[in-house]
Amino acid sequence: MGLLSDPNRRRALISLLTRLNAPICVVCYMAGVAWFMGLAFEPFTLRTYMSENAMGSTMVEERFPAGERALGTGREFSAHKKKAGGMPVDWLVKTMQSRGLEVFTQRFSRRLPFPDEDKERYMVKGTNVYGILRAPRAPRTEALVLSAPCSPGDDNNQAVGVLLGLAQYFRNQVFWAKDIIFLVNEHDLIGMQAWLEGYHHTNTTGMDWSPLQGRGGSIQAALSLELSSDVVTSLDLVLEGLNGQLPNLDLANLFYAFCQKIGVLCTTQGKLQRNDWDSVSGYSHAVQTMMLMVMKQASGRPWGDHGLFLRYHIEAATIKGINSFRQYKTDATTIGRLLEGMYRKLNNLLERLHQSYFFYLMPSLSHFVSIGYYMPAFGLLALILLLRVSFQPRLLTTYLLTDGVPGVLSVLTPLVISHLTGVALYTLPIHFQEIAVEHFPVSETEAVVLTAIAVYTAGLALPHNTHRLLTGRGTENGWKVLKLVAVLYLAVLLGCTALINFSLGFILALTLVPVAAFVTPDVPKALSAFIMVILSPACTLLFSVFLFQELQEMPVSFLDGWMLYLSVISQGILDHALYGSLVYPLVALLVYPCWLLFWNILFWK
Amino acid sequence: MKILTLLSLLATHLSASSVNIEENAGQFFSSGHTNNWAVLVCTSRFWFNYRHVANTLSVYRSVKRLGIPDSHIVLMLADDMACNHRNPKPATVFSHKNMELNVYGDDVEVDYRGYEVTVENFLRVLTGRLPPSTPRSKRLLSDDRSNILIYLTGHGGNGFLKFQDSEEISNVELADAFEQMWQKRRYNELLFIIDTCQGASMYERFYSPNLMALASSQVGEDSLSHQPDLAIGVHLMDRYTFYLLEFLEDIHPSSKANMNDLFKVCPKSQCVSTPGHRTDLFLRDPGSALITDFFGSVRKVEITMETINLTEPIQQVEQNFVNEERQKETYSYVDQLPVSEIIHQKPKQKDWHPPDGFILGLWTLILLVFFKTYGMKHLKHIF
Numbered sequence: 001m002g003l004l005s006d007p008n009r010r011r012a013l014i015s016l017l018t019r020l021n022a023p024i025c026v027v028c029y030m031a032g033v034a035w036f037m038g039l040a041f042e043p044f045t046l047r048t049y050m051s052e053n054a055m056g057s058t059m060v061e062e063r064f065p066a067g068e069r070a071l072g073t074g075r076e077f078s079a080h081k082k083k084a085g086g087m088p089v090d091w092l093v094k095t096m097q098s099r100g101l102e103v104f105t106q107r108f109s110r111r112l113p114f115p116d117e118d119k120e121r122y123m124v125k126g127t128n129v130y131g132i133l134r135a136p137r138a139p140r141t142e143a144l145v146l147s148a149p150c151s152p153g154d155d156n157n158q159a160v161g162v163l164l165g166l167a168q169y170f171r172n173q174v175f176w177a178k179d180i181i182f183l184v185n186e187h188d189l190i191g192m193q194a195w196l197e198g199y200h201h202t203n204t205t206g207m208d209w210s211p212l213q214g215r216g217g218s219i220q221a222a223l224s225l226e227l228s229s230d231v232v233t234s235l236d237l238v239l240e241g242l243n244g245q246l247p248n249l250d251l252a253n254l255f256y257a258f259c260q261k262i263g264v265l266c267t268t269q270g271k272l273q274r275n276d277w278d279s280v281s282g283y284s285h286a287v288q289t290m291m292l293m294v295m296k297q298a299s300g301r302p303w304g305d306h307g308l309f310l311r312y313h314i315e316a317a318t319i320k321g322i323n324s325f326r327q328y329k330t331d332a333t334t335i336g337r338l339l340e341g342m343y344r345k346l347n348n349l350l351e352r353l354h355q356s357y358f359f360y361l362m363p364s365l366s367h368f369v370s371i372g373y374y375m376p377a378f379g380l381l382a383l384i385l386l387l388r389v390s391f392q393p394r395l396l397t398t399y400l401l402t403d404g405v406p407g408v409l410s411v412l413t414p415l416v417i418s419h420l421t422g423v424a425l426y427t428l429p430i431h432f433q434e435i436a437v438e439h440f441p442v443s444e445t446e447a448v449v450l451t452a453i454a455v456y457t458a459g460l461a462l463p464h465n466t467h468r469l470l471t472g473r474g475t476e477n478g479w480k481v482l483k484l485v486a487v488l489y490l491a492v493l494l495g496c497t498a499l500i501n502f503s504l505g506f507i508l509a510l511t512l513v514p515v516a517a518f519v520t521p522d523v524p525k526a527l528s529a530f531i532m533v534i535l536s537p538a539c540t541l542l543f544s545v546f547l548f549q550e551l552q553e554m555p556v557s558f559l560d561g562w563m564l565y566l567s568v569i570s571q572g573i574l575d576h577a578l579y580g581s582l583v584y585p586l587v588a589l590l591v592y593p594c595w596l597l598f599w600n601i602l603f604w605k
Numbered sequence: 606m607k608i609l610t611l612l613s614l615l616a617t618h619l620s621a622s623s624v625n626i627e628e629n630a631g632q633f634f635s636s637g638h639t640n641n642w643a644v645l646v647c648t649s650r651f652w653f654n655y656r657h658v659a660n661t662l663s664v665y666r667s668v669k670r671l672g673i674p675d676s677h678i679v680l681m682l683a684d685d686m687a688c689n690h691r692n693p694k695p696a697t698v699f700s701h702k703n704m705e706l707n708v709y710g711d712d713v714e715v716d717y718r719g720y721e722v723t724v725e726n727f728l729r730v731l732t733g734r735l736p737p738s739t740p741r742s743k744r745l746l747s748d749d750r751s752n753i754l755i756y757l758t759g760h761g762g763n764g765f766l767k768f769q770d771s772e773e774i775s776n777v778e779l780a781d782a783f784e785q786m787w788q789k790r791r792y793n794e795l796l797f798i799i800d801t802c803q804g805a806s807m808y809e810r811f812y813s814p815n816l817m818a819l820a821s822s823q824v825g826e827d828s829l830s831h832q833p834d835l836a837i838g839v840h841l842m843d844r845y846t847f848y849l850l851e852f853l854e855d856i857h858p859s860s861k862a863n864m865n866d867l868f869k870v871c872p873k874s875q876c877v878s879t880p881g882h883r884t885d886l887f888l889r890d891p892g893s894a895l896i897t898d899f900f901g902s903v904r905k906v907e908i909t910m911e912t913i914n915l916t917e918p919i920q921q922v923e924q925n926f927v928n929e930e931r932q933k934e935t936y937s938y939v940d941q942l943p944v945s946e947i948i949h950q951k952p953k954q955k956d957w958h959p960p961d962g963f964i965l966g967l968w969t970l971i972l973l974v975f976f977k978t979y980g981m982k983h984l985k986h987i988f
Contacts, residue, residue, distance in 0.1 A: 054653050061835035138690040177690035344838060348652055348691060 017390060025384045025517050032380035036506065039374055040286040042277035045367040048253045051355035055254060060344045062262070066165050067333025071230055074161020078154065087150045087186045092129045095164060100171040101131030101182060108194035108209035113430050113577045114444045118567055126186035128195045132216050133170055133180040140179055143216030144346055145316075146339070147183040147192070147224045149305055158321070158332065159227040160184055166336055170343070177347055179216035185305065192305045193579055200312055204580055221251065221346050221353065222316035223339070224305040231329040232321035234265040234272070235338070237365065239317055241307030243582050244297040244501035247315040248353040249360050249368060255317065256365050258341045264330050266365055269293055270322065270552070273364045286363040292551050293361055295544060298503035299568075300583035301575050308579060315353045359502065371502070378498045381509040385491040388517050389484060410478045411485065414463075414600040418593035421459045426588040428455055429573065448573060449566045456538055459596050463603035479521055479604040486597040490516050493590055504583065507544070508591060511535040515595070521604040528602060537591050541568065638752040638793040641902040642745060643668050643678045646727060648759030648768045650684035650719075655839040656830050658686045659700045660758045660800060660846040662708040667853045668754065671901030679730055679745055681717035683759075683769050693837055700842050700850075702834040716743050724774045731755075732785045737939045749790035754798070754899045758846065761801030763824055764809075780810040787813040794887070796899040800845045802827040805881040817864065817887045817894070821845030821871070822878035829877050844876045858901050864891040 017024070038044055050056070073095070080088035089105060096103040106128045115122040134140065146166065148159035167182045185191035194209040199219075237255050239246050252268075259266035267273070269292040276282035296303055304318025321335065359371035429451040436447035490512060498505025515535050519528065533539060545565045549556045556564060575581035645668070647661035665680055686698050687709045698709040717726055729735050730745050747753055759766060765773040786792050797818040799807050804820030811818065821828040821843070830840035831847045848871035856862055868882045868891070884891045897903050 054651065056653055056839075057833075059833045059835060059840075060838040135690060137695070173693070174695065175691050175693040348838070350651060 014390075017387065021387060022518075025387055028380050028384045028387070029514065032377050033510070035380060036374070036377040037287065039361060039369045039377070040290045040363040041283060042286065042363075042367060044373070045363060045369050048249065048256060048366055048368055050250060050253050050257060052250050052349070052353060053355075054348050054350050055250065055345045056348070057257070060341050062337035062341045062344075064166065064169050064333060064336035064340045066169060067162075067331055067336050070161045070165025070336065071158060071332050072161070073164045074157040074159075077160045077164075078157040081150070081157070086152075087127050087129070087184070089127050089129055092184060096129070096131035096167065096182065099131070099164065099168045101133050101167060102214055103129065103131045104212060104214040105129050106195060106198055106210055106212055108191065108207060110190055110194075110207045110578070112574065114433055114448050114570075114574075116570075116574055117443070117445045118571065121187070124187050124190050126191050126194075128183065128185045128191050130181055130183040130195070130214075131167065132214055133167065133176065133182070135176040135179050136174050138177045141217040142178040143181055143219045144178050144343060145181045145183055145219055145222035145309075145314075146343070147185060147222065147305060149188045149191075149224070149226065150184050150186045151188065155228045156226055157228070158230060159225045162227060162332055162336055162339070163225060165332075166339060169336070169340070175344075175347070178220065180343070181216050181219075188305055189302060189308065190578060192308050196308055196312060205578060219309070219312070219314045220349055222306060222309045222314055223342065224316065224318040225321075225339070226304070226318060227321040227335070229321065229323040231323065231331055232335065233324050233326040233329055234267050234322050235259065235330075235335070236267045236270055236320040236322050237317055238304040238306070238320060239268070239362075240293065240296040240303045241310040241316070242302045242579055243300050243311075244503060245307075245310040246297070246358065246360065247306070247310060247317050248358055249356040250353045251315050251317050252362070252365070252368075253356065254342055254345055255319070258338050259365075261341070262334060262338050264334060264338060265326075265328070267322070268362055268365045269296075271364075273366060286367075288551050290361055290363040290369075292548070294503040294506070295548050295551070297501060298507050298544075298583075299572075300501065300504065300581045301571065302579065311580075313352070361502075374502065375498075378494075378502065378506050378509060381506070381513050382491055382495060382498075384513050384517050385487050385494075389487050389491070411482045414482060414597055415485070417462060418459075418596035418600065419589075421455070421462065421596060422589045422593040425452060425455045425459070425592060426585060428452075430577075445570050446566070449569045452569060452573070453538070456592070459592070460533070460599065462596065463600045479601050482597065482604075483520070483601050486594060486601065487516050489597070490594050493594060497586065504586075507540065508537070511537075511540045512591070512595065515598050519598050519602050521601065523602070525602065532595075532599060532602060536595055537587050541565065637750070638898065639750040640747075641673050641677060641752050641754070641899070642747045643673050643754040643756070644681075644730065644745060645678065645754075645756045646681040646722065646758070647683055648722065648757065648766060650769050652684075652686070652689050652691045653839055654684070654759075655686050655698070655837070656842050657758045658682055658684060659698050659708060659841055660843055661756065662698055662713065663700045663842070663846065663850050664756050665713065666708050667850060668900055671853075671856065671897060672858055672904075673900075673902040675714045676742070677902065678714070679716050679743065680714065681722045681727065681730075682715050683719065683722040685719065691838075699834065699837065702832045702841055714742070720769070722769060724768050724772050724778075727768075727774065728778070728782050731782045731791075733789065733791060745791070747791050750793050751791070752899050753792045753795045755795065756798045756800075757807075758800040758843065761799070761803055761807065763803050764806045766799070766801060766807060776807045776810045779807060780812055783811060783816060784813045787815070794889075794894075794898070798849075800828060800843050800849075804828065808883050811883070811886055814886055815888055816883075817891065818883040819867065820881045821876065823881050826878040845871050845878075845880060848875055853896075853900065856896050856900065858897060858903055860895075860897060862896045864894045864896070867896060 077088065077091070080091040084091075093103050093105065107126070108128070109123075109125040111123050112121065132143075146163060148163045149156050150160065163182055163184070167180075170176065170180060183195060185195055190207070193205060194207050195212075197203055197205070197207065198209050198212040199215065237252060239252060241247070256266060265272070269289050271285065271289045271292070274282045274285050277286065302308055304320070306316035306318045309316035319339075323329075357368070357370045361369045361374055363369070429448040432451055433444050433447045436442065436451055437444055440447065440450075442450065494505050494509050494512070497508065512535065515532055519532065542561075542565050545568055546556070546561050549561065549564070572581070572584045576584040643665075645661050645665050647657045649657045661680070661682060665678065668678065669675070686692060687696050696709065697707045700706050700708050717730075730743070733745065735744055745753070757766060759768070761767060764777075765775045767773050783795065786795070792815070794815045795817070797808060797811075797816060799819070800821040801807075803822060803824050803826065805823045808816075808818035808820060822845075829844050831842045831844045833840045852867070852870045864884075868880075871880050873879050887894070
């Protein structure tokens with residue numbers, strides 16, 4: 001007689017699970033997908049609200065007057081940039097000093113592991129210029145950052161102009177309680193990484209930079225400005241950062257509150273908000289916005305210069321000015337006022353932003369879904385894996401007892417070989433690019449990407465070779481044990497990934513969980529092999545690229561999509577080498593071997 | 606005949622006016638207090654609580670204007686708004702928007718500032734249990750003929766008031782503190798005004814006589830702030846205190862306005878919350894209590910035409926220098942802690958309990974008897 005539970009009931013429950021295992025799994029999968037799609041439905045979301053008491057309402061008077069002068073400064077900057085052929089360091093230093101800031105520069109240099117074809121750079125050398133506005137009466141313990149990138153060509157001149165105009169205006173005010181650092185970084189993310197590493201005295205990516213001569217206090221918040229036209233029709237807020245990390249929702253709430261106060265059109269993911277949530281098109285619009293955020297977060301790359309601040313627990317966002325064909329245009333003075341209001345409110349902060357959510361999804365700028373609401377979608381998918389595990393009670397012990405050491409070896413071998421293939425996928429592309437370039441008429445970037453794809457495809461041939469290593473054939477129950485191990489491994493892997501980067505975990509779960517649940521050696525081989533390849537991480541990435549372009553309303557043809565796919569792979573590898581993004585190592589070293597285990601099960605003899 | 610009626614009319618008139626004089630004279634001494642004190646406390650810190658400091662300083666200004674001197678005011682401000690780094694106009698605290706009225710200045714004497722505003726210090730001020738080294742400006746030296754005004758503002762809830770984001774004072778503690786004051790005869794009458802959310806809950810538990818209380822909102826309601834100043838970026842005042850001050854602007858030291866007028870300050874249409882008051886513990890009729898009994902320090906002056914003989918002046922003690930040395934008193938600093946008492950403390954008398962072993966033995970005995978009588982087979986039902 002059991003003490004805590006009724007064994008009869010338990011047996012009934014287990015038999016129910018065993019009989020109806022497949023239908024329950026299918027229902028769970030459908031429920032998980034339906035839950036996820038339902039997140040964008042407006043009645044299920046919450047309106048955004050300011051959680052931080054210190055920031056209160058938008059109750060400040062913005063008085064920034066000098067928008068036109070800022071644009072003039074931007075034009076000067078552009079002229080000097082053309083003359084210097086890069087960052088006009090001397091002019092910037094002189095201008096910032098004339099505005100009363102303490103100006104410092106930082107040199108950095110970096111050799112990329114292979115040339116970056118998107119941005120056309122390989123040996124990167126640059127200088128960051130930053131000026132510190134010291135708080136008139138406060139001790140130098142805290143700082144805020146406003147940054148604008150120095151981009152090649154005609155981009156972001158107005159951003160630097162507005163930055164310098166704001167610097168001059170801010171210098172005349174007495175109410176700053178924190179130092180404000182105005183940063184112009186060269187080579188966008190690489191320069192920003194060098195500056196942040198220099199500021200925080202860390203060196204995680206192996207870059208070469210000169211130490212910073214001047215410093216403010218600990219940075220409480222940062223904004224990055226991207227503005228490439230004199231007038232804008234809307235301001236876009238970019239939140240996704242490195243490894244899918246997001247800033248505190250209060251920063252987005254602050255931006256939205258000021259947009260409403262000043263009357264500027266504000267968007268997120270480049271999509272306007274709509275009021276008709278009960279119509280089909282309104283709902284699909286919200287779903288598209290949310291899917292864009294999910295895909296950007298899953299890619300693990302910083303989508304603006306702000307993305308690198310998040311790793312240091314500094315809340316940061318990028319504000320992009322967009323000039324599309326609309327009647328109502330906003331001028332630089334209004335943008336300056338919006339930034340002034342935001343900085344006055346950030347000035348009132350007493351502690352770091354921590355009252356609002358760090359994990360959320362935004363189907364629009366005024367609504368959000370917090371982690372408590374979106375995690376069950378992933379939980380339902382992970383439940384499928386646990387149901388499949390419970391399907392095989394007491395398997396491991398009987399297997400070990402009956403088959404002994406050769407049995408264990410036949411399970412261990414696929415594990416080891418899959419992981420070795422993963423290691424190969426991680427290390428070979430970069431190391432062997434010279435050899436590849438010698439033998440094939442391709443550039444280095446193409447060599448790296450094609451080597452990666454080659455190693456990936458070579459892994460598919462493995463099961464036919466692994467069995468030759470084993471003395472006998474694989475035992476009958478060996479695949480069951482391997483499947484048990486693989487399913488548990490996948491469950492733990494996806495669980496950990498979803499905790500850190502929900503979007504990545506969810507997308508991987510969507511494709512890998514059906515594979516894990518239903519693959520056995522007994523299903524028809526050709527069909528299931530085809531389905532497995534379709535659901536493998538590489539093909540998921542390919543489909544995601546096409547879907548991403550569709551969502552942004554810029555659909556591409558198959559050939560263009562393929563080229564985009566190759567560049568995405570190369571960018572992923574570069575992100576890992578340059579900024580420490582974890583998506584590429586995760587997929588190469590953990591997800592791909594896990595998928596190979598299931599491939600092995602499929603071809604078990 | 607006519608002369609007689611005239612004379613009688615004159616007599617009645619004189620008697621009536623003398624009765625009036627007696628009434629006036631009676632009214633003159635009806636309140637029974639001889640001095641006034643004020644304890645003004647702002648309990649919240651941080652820049653976004655600017656309005657609480659402005660509230661307290663405005664009440665301070667009014668109270669000073671009506672005659673209570675700084676030596677009789679204990680002002681407790683938890684944060685320094687005037688010198689805050691975020692103040693666009695340093696050294697000022699404004700109470701009206703567009704910076705009309707600066708309530709800070711070099712004649713503001715803050716007695717407890719910054720982290721000194723704690724629940725413990727507030728209760729010590731009220732009850733008078735301060736260490737001997739406390740200066741006079743930090744003490745409430747009231748006696749049994751003092752009328753005290755106590756004004757509290759900050760963030761509060763149902764039954765508590767938050768002090769500086771780290772501790773709270775409950776309404777029970779406050780009521781007990783007032784009872785201690787009553788038993789030590791530290792006040793004649795006490796007016797308690799509180800401007801916080803759910804302020805009425807703070808006076809629910811009072812039980813000492815001669816207390817009158819006013820609050821800005823009932824339980825379950827929030828007290829709202831009045832006007833933001835966009836240049837400074839914060840709210841400047843709370844509604845109840847704003848209208849209270851508008852009312853006090855019309856009061857001058859000889860004004861005859863009474864407490865019933867004070868209860869009408871800030872109706873729901875202006876304040877959005879419902880102000881409340883409590884007068885059941887007040888022994889006089891509130892209509893006979895003047896505003897200046899609490900907010901001002903009106904000196905009672907008695908004019909007399911009689912001459913008074915003073916006693917002989919004090920005679921000087923003769924000093925014998927010649928042979929004896931004068932006894933010199935030795936002076937020493939007062940101990941911060943009563944160390945001698947702590948070291949040689951006698952153990953406190955506790956109530957007598959029977960020793961623990963005895964109770965254990967008693968129960969063992971009972972159990973043994975039980976099992977002897979009814980048999981061991983019942984043991985397994987216990988375990």
